Amino acid sequence: MDRILREPIENYLTQKQLTFAGNQLADRLRNEFPNLLAQILPDQSRYKVAGSPGKGNWTDNPWIAILDTLITDTPQSGYYPVFLFKSDMSGVYLSLNQGVTEVREYYRRDAKNVLKLRAEDFRAKIDIDENDLLEIDLNSNSSNAKLYKAGNIIAKYYSADNLPNVAELTADVLRFLHLYEELTFNDTQIDEKKDLTAIEKKQYRLHFRIERNSGVSKKVKDFKGYICEACDFNFVDKYGELGRQFIAAHHLTPIANLGIGQFQINIQTDFAVLCSNCHSMIHRLDDPSDLEQLRQNIMQNE
Template identity: 40%
Template structure:
């Protein structure tokens, strides 16, 4: 992008920031980035980040996604200045937020190939076919050992793992599992002994530290890669200390029992990540494996097989979530299961409860709504003083059946209510979890 073009683009972003201020949102950090680095670098960093920015979330709540960097790039003719991977990232984020950008003709005559990552540095990883996941895996297997001898910061292959390869997996999942999040890592400040690309259901976990998830795990010696249904070993280390591996292995066995015959004979239940030391992360991932498929660096299967395996392991992931929900008897003991006639089955009820307990969603809901119960009007601060300030419970309104096969991006304003503890329990007991008005008519006598 030429300096004169960057000035025009920077001006556009400043005008959007000023409009945000008029709406009551002050994008302080965004303006600091603009002042320090200009429009192109600022936009590229935000688009390349594996997480959406706080500004995107704020503007979504305000119903002003047209003021996000993603929309400004797509709708004002600037898309061709950015790497196609970043343009696709912008489109996916807006699509997940149910915003359809009005694509504008391009201002540019040529597009840069640079990709800026969270290391704040331009790099130019080799291009690969968006559909060639097998090629992406091979690229890591062939280049990682030599790359790991070089400085980690700003390295092309590290950028590729957490950028292009992660996007490649996410693109393939869009057709059948758009609710899953994908993240990749080659290390934190230094090279990881075993890089990974993880696939997470936000209702279970959003990181490799806890819960269970699907993950491409590369062997330390780069002789192959596993597609594994695995577990968060950081959580196990914290809770079980020296017995973490034993705990992971026992839990893996229990998960396999839940899946039963769905864990077919060709899937491996023991994996070898060639750990160079017993306390390496790779050794704990070995213990955490539930089931996996293996690809040798010397004989990577064809693209069709790699895609089929991804769909199969993701399907097992979903089956495990459903099996765990069905086996969760703790919620039954709470005494708030609705009458059978009011809800399709207990599994859906438990999924509904899991959504309500998702810490990230609860935080967004409480930030987006007043603290008064939407049934009885109780404000805990009025009754309990400082102790009750901000205290309220999040209640999921959207029918669980409507989430199946869709992008599970839940809107804190539209898809949730805030309820006091008593009303929350009674709403669940009534079965009218998605109809508070009817609940108030038929059951509330305040």
């Protein structure tokens, strides 16, 4: 487990002088090290670990990221904890950072300022202490390094001569995952007029996060089709080609049953496909998982 940080620190600069294609250290950064890191995660069905030594050529700053797939399944967007190695391999940061590729493509010259503003907003939403407010310096003039510096939300630094042992590394990763989850919940808006306890608010936020995940939604629609399961409305019948493959995927698992931190998703049983009206109405029920109650309401008023 300690090889995740130690091997790149000790060998990256030497290997960087060699051919990139087929390099064993490059391959371990893409595959073995992410797999080792995944073993300490509390819910491997939810989190995806990815690493990179560069694309087509060595990068100044190799990285290994932990992605919450309810937020993003690519390091190019969203936010996530990531190990970022300094270019001179004098140390490595564990940083709660932001995907910079999409921001750079959309905002271009303003990308750095956008990332800084978002980082400030994210920091305001989580419970951190002064030790977390660490600026990162990746010792590189590459555009990505500058954007990672701007996008850093919180960070912890390990110098090459004082790398953490397995227990320390595990504790730090789990703590950053806790802050990651806290940010996930607090970055998802709910109706604050509802009289909810703190745990109920987290459960509602998790419900909406699952429901709005585009990857999950696509799988549900591919499996269940595009006819409303409450009122049988078919968008194609009403709107022709404009309505093809248009429907909402609604998460049916009772909110009170959602576990915080660990959960399993069953595409076949945990979701319904609903038209826009039915999707809005089911969220007005006391129990938005009660599809049968919604059907009864429709039948009684036909």
